[in-house]
Amino acid sequence: MAPKMSDHYKQKRRKDILEAAEKIFIEKGYEHTTIKDIYEEVGLSRGGVYQYFSNKRDLFESLIGDKLEDIYQLTADALEDGEDPWTLLKKRMFGEEQHPSEYNDSLAPVVLEFFVSGRTDESLSVYARDRYHLGVSMYENIIQQGESQGIFTPRFSPGTIARAIISFSDGIAVDSALAGEEVQSKEQSELLFDMIQYMLGIR
Amino acid sequence: MAPKMSDHYKQKRRKDILEAAEKIFIEKGYEHTTIKDIYEEVGLSRGGVYQYFSNKRDLFESLIGDKLEDIYQLTADALEDGEDPWTLLKKRMFGEEQHPSEYNDSLAPVVLEFFVSGRTDESLSVYARDRYHLGVSMYENIIQQGESQGIFTPRFSPGTIARAIISFSDGIAVDSALAGEEVQSKEQSELLFDMIQYMLGIR
DNA sequence: TTTAAAAACGACATCAGTGTCATTTTTATT
DNA sequence: AATAAAAATGACACTGATGTCGTTTTTAAA
Numbered sequence: 001m002a003p004k005m006s007d008h009y010k011q012k013r014r015k016d017i018l019e020a021a022e023k024i025f026i027e028k029g030y031e032h033t034t035i036k037d038i039y040e041e042v043g044l045s046r047g048g049v050y051q052y053f054s055n056k057r058d059l060f061e062s063l064i065g066d067k068l069e070d071i072y073q074l075t076a077d078a079l080e081d082g083e084d085p086w087t088l089l090k091k092r093m094f095g096e097e098q099h100p101s102e103y104n105d106s107l108a109p110v111v112l113e114f115f116v117s118g119r120t121d122e123s124l125s126v127y128a129r130d131r132y133h134l135g136v137s138m139y140e141n142i143i144q145q146g147e148s149q150g151i152f153t154p155r156f157s158p159g160t161i162a163r164a165i166i167s168f169s170d171g172i173a174v175d176s177a178l179a180g181e182e183v184q185s186k187e188q189s190e191l192l193f194d195m196i197q198y199m200l201g202i203r
Numbered sequence: 204m205a206p207k208m209s210d211h212y213k214q215k216r217r218k219d220i221l222e223a224a225e226k227i228f229i230e231k232g233y234e235h236t237t238i239k240d241i242y243e244e245v246g247l248s249r250g251g252v253y254q255y256f257s258n259k260r261d262l263f264e265s266l267i268g269d270k271l272e273d274i275y276q277l278t279a280d281a282l283e284d285g286e287d288p289w290t291l292l293k294k295r296m297f298g299e300e301q302h303p304s305e306y307n308d309s310l311a312p313v314v315l316e317f318f319v320s321g322r323t324d325e326s327l328s329v330y331a332r333d334r335y336h337l338g339v340s341m342y343e344n345i346i347q348q349g350e351s352q353g354i355f356t357p358r359f360s361p362g363t364i365a366r367a368i369i370s371f372s373d374g375i376a377v378d379s380a381l382a383g384e385e386v387q388s389k390e391q392s393e394l395l396f397d398m399i400q401y402m403l404g405i406r
Numbered sequence: 407t408t409t410a411a412a413a414a415c416g417a418c419a420t421c422a423g424t425g426t427c428a429t430t431t432t433t434a435t436t
Numbered sequence: 437a438a439t440a441a442a443a444a445t446g447a448c449a450c451t452g453a454t455g456t457c458g459t460t461t462t463t464a465a466a
Binding site for chain 1: 230231232233234235312315316318319320321322323328331332335336339358359360362363364366367369370371372373374375377378380381382383385386387390391393394395397398401402
C-alpha cells in the first residue's frame with residue numbers, strides 16, 4: 001500500500017530539468033531566463049519544476065554545483081598519483097587534448113553572469129569566493145608540485161600565476177559571450193599557453 | 204513670453220542624474236538597479252528622470268557612452284603627435300601613473316554585466332561588438348606603431364596581443380567584482396605588465 | 407507682474423514573473 | 437482491482453517594476 005517512487009525515477013526527472021535548464025540558460029543568459037522558459041522546455045508544469053527546485057537560483061546552483069569540487073578532487077588525486085604537473089596543467093587549462101582550441105564552454109559566461117549580477121547578495125558572494133578560492137588552490141597545487149619537482153621555475157608566486165590563469169580564462173569567456181568570433185579565442189588561448197610556459201620557465 | 208531654459212541648466216541636471224546613477228550602478232550592479240533607486244538618489248521624482256532618459260538602458264548607455272570613443276581619439280592623436288608607443292601603452296593599461304596598482308575602475312564590472320546579461324539582445328550585441336572592436340583597434344594601433352619604429356618585436360600578431368590585454372583586464376575586472384581582495388589585482392597587473400614586455404620583446 | 411513654456415510631480419494602469427496550494431493524475435504496492 | 441502515497445497540474449494572489457500622463461510648480465522673457 002505504499003508507492004515509493006524509485007530514486008532512479010526522481011533522479012532522472014531532476015536531470016531532465018537540469019538539462020533543459022542548461023540549454024535555456026546558455027540560450028538566454030541567467031537573468032533573462034524564467035522558470036516558465038524552463039518548464040516549457042522540459043514539458044512540465046509550473047508546479048512540476050517547483051517540486052524539485054525551490055527557485056531559479058537553487059536550480060542554477062544545482063546545475064553548476066559540485067562540478068568544480070569534482071575537478072578539484074580529481075586534480076588532487078592525480079597529483080597524489082604522481083601525474084606530471086605540466087601535463088596536468090595543460091589538461092586543466094585546455095581540456096583533455098591539452099591544446100588550445102576554439103572556445104566552447106558555453107556555460108562559463110552564464111556562470112560569470114550569475115555571480116557578477118548577484119555580487120551584491122551577501123550569501124552569493126560568499127559562495128563565489130569559495131569557488132574562486134578552490135579554483136586558485138587547484139592551479140596553485142599543480143604549480144607548487146611542479147616547482148618542487150624542478151620542472152617549473154616560476155617568475156611569480158604560484159598563487160599569482162594561478163590567479164592569472166583564471167582571470168585570463170574568465171576574460172576570454174566573457175568577451176566571447178559578447179563579441180563572439182571577433183575575440184579570436186583560439187589565438188588568445190595560444191598566447192595564454194605561451195605566456196604560461198614563460199611564467200613557469202619552461203623551455 | 205518664452206522661458207527657454209538654459210542649456211547649461213539642462214546639462215547640469217542631466218549630469219546630476221548620471222552621477223547618481225553611476226553611484227547606484229556601482230553599488231547594486233546593473234540588473235538590480237531600478238529607476239526608483241536612481242530618482243531617490245538624485246532627489247527627483249519618477250517623471251523627473253523620465254524627462255531626461257527614456258529608460259534604464261538609455262541612461263546606462265549615456266553614462267558609458269563616448270568614454271571609449273574619447274580615449275580612442277586621444278590615443279590616435281597621441282600617436283599622430285609622435286608620443287612614445289611604450290609610454291602610451293602603459294598609460295592606457297594602467298592609467299597616467301603608467302604602473303600597475305590596485306584595481307579601481309569600479310564601473311568596469313558593471314559595464315561587463317550590462318553587456319553579458321544583455322548579450323541575447325541583437326541591438327545590444329551589435330553595440331558590444333563595436334565597442335570591443337574599437338578597444339582592439341586602439342591597442343593594435345599602438346603596438347603596430349611601436350613595431351614599425353622598431354621598439355617592439357611582437358611574438359604574436361598585434362591584434363592578438365591587443366585582444367589578450369583586453370581579455371586579461373576584463374578578467375581581472377570580473378573576478379574583482381565577485382571575489383574582491385582575494386583576486387590580488389595588483390599582483391596580477393604586475394604579471395600582466397611583465398607578460399606584455401615579454402610579448403612585445405621589450406628588454 | 408503677467409504669461410506661456412518647460413520642468414517636475416506622483417498617481418495610475420499595466421505587465422511579467424514569482425511561489426503556493428487545492429485538486430487531479432499517476433504510480434507502486436497489496 | 438483497490439488504495440494510499442507521490443507527482444504533476446494550473447489557477448491564483450502577490451509583488452515589484454515600468455512608462456505614461458494630467459496636473460502643479462517653476463522658470464525666464466515680455
